[in-house]
Amino acid sequence: IGPAVTLGLEFALGLTAGAGEAAVVGSTVVVSAGNSYREEWRNPAQLPGVIASAALDINNEKSGFSTYGRHISVAAPGVDVLLASPLFINEDGTRKSGYTAKGGSGYQLISGTSFSGPYTAGTAALILGAKPDLDPYQVRRLMEETADGSVGSNAAGFDRETGYGLIRLDKLAARLQAGNMPEKGGAARVKVEIQTPGGYVPGILADAVLEGDG
Numbered sequence: 001i002g003p004a005v006t007l008g009l010e011f012a013l014g015l016t017a018g019a020g021e022a023a024v025v026g027s028t029v030v031v032s033a034g035n036s037y038r039e040e041w042r043n044p045a046q047l048p049g050v051i052a053s054a055a056l057d058i059n060n061e062k063s064g065f066s067t068y069g070r071h072i073s074v075a076a077p078g079v080d081v082l083l084a085s086p087l088f089i090n091e092d093g094t095r096k097s098g099y100t101a102k103g104g105s106g107y108q109l110i111s112g113t114s115f116s117g118p119y120t121a122g123t124a125a126l127i128l129g130a131k132p133d134l135d136p137y138q139v140r141r142l143m144e145e146t147a148d149g150s151v152g153s154n155a156a157g158f159d160r161e162t163g164y165g166l167i168r169l170d171k172l173a174a175r176l177q178a179g180n181m182p183e184k185g186g187a188a189r190v191k192v193e194i195q196t197p198g199g200y201v202p203g204i205l206a207d208a209v210l211e212g213d214g
Contacts, residue, residue, distance in 0.1 A: 004047040005159060008138070008212045009163070015043055015044050015047070016043075016047055017022050017048060018046040018049070019044060019048070019050055019192055020049070020187075020189070022049065023048065023049030024187045024189075025027050026135050026136060027136065027201035028051070028128065028136040028139045028140075029049065029051065029136070030050070030051045030053060030117060030120045030121040030124050030165060031044045031045050031047075031050045031051065031052055031053070031107065031117060032045065032052075032053055032055075032082040032112070032113035032114050032116065032117035033052050033053060033055070033066055033067045033072055033113045033116075033173035034066075034113060035055075035065040035066065035067065035112050035114075036065070036067045036170075037065050037067075038063060038067065038068075038117065039067070039068050039069045039160060041069060041071065042067055044096075045067065045071060045072075046069075046071055046086045049136060049137075051056075051073045051074070051120060051124065051136075051139070051140045051143065052071050052072050052163070053072075053073065053074060053076055053113060053116045053117045053119070053120035053121075054066045054068060054071050054072045054074070054075040054076075054078075054113065054161065054162050054163060055075065055076070055077070055078025055079060055111070055112065055113045055115070055116040056065075056075045056076065056077055056078060056116065056151065056162065056166060057078075057080075058077075058080065058091065060078060060148075060154065060166055061076040061151075062075065062081050062161040062162050063078055063111065065111070065112070065113075066078065066116075066161075067113070067114055067143065068109075068161045069160055070160055070161035072149040072162065073120075073143065073144060073160070073163045073164065074120060074144060074147050074159060074163045074164055074165065074166070074167050075114070075116065075147075075151065075152070075161075075163055075165060075166055075167070075207040076116040076117075076120050076123075076166070076167050077116060077119060078111060078112060078113050078115045078116030079111045080109040080111055081105055081109065081110055081111065082108075082109055083107065083108065083109075083110050083115070084106075084107055085101045085106050088107060092194065094163075103162055106150040110181055119163045119167060120143070120167065121145055121170065123167050124143070126169070126172070127139050127142055127143070127172070127176070131174045131176065131181065134181065135181060135184050135185050136185065137184065137185020137186070138181060138184060139182075139183045141182035141185075142172060142175060142176075142181070142182060143164075143167060143172070144158075144163065144164035144173075145164070145175070145182065146168055146171040146175050147163070147164040147165035147166055147167055147168055147171075148165045148166040148167075148168050148171075149164060149165040150209045151165040151166040152165055158165050187208065188210055191200075
């Protein structure tokens, strides 16, 4: 899922419910971190249970635009990615000037976490292709545990800019072959209410930390 810049309340609630239901039924969801140039929580990257992907430049450093925070999982290329250039046309069928060349749409270099997200989603698909019985938590942890932690501001592991680091398919393949999988995860439903003078009303967003043995 790409970054959503502006969300109406109804759409935001639907997106939240959808991500929660995906976690309950065991569907892995990968999302782009967003392109806000700052640390913040953004839909859909802030939703629990999703895998949020940050963008790296050609030097494996966090791109300036990539939204960051402690919800970031891993990072992948997202600057100057070569893509087929979309063909934009007007309602009358003519080409929109300035968007595409006269001879065809061709290719162009495009940047954004919308393009690091597909790398991450492809990695999740490779994991599930090899181990279809893994749950979303195990898929995320496999990516994080095999990522290159030297990429980012904390060479020892997690940082808010790049999560656990650059996705490494070679390390991931070796881990899958070894068969040492992370422990299974789970899903919890958290009911959020806000106290008002007129009583309690449903909350929209909350930051919850669940604690227990292990």
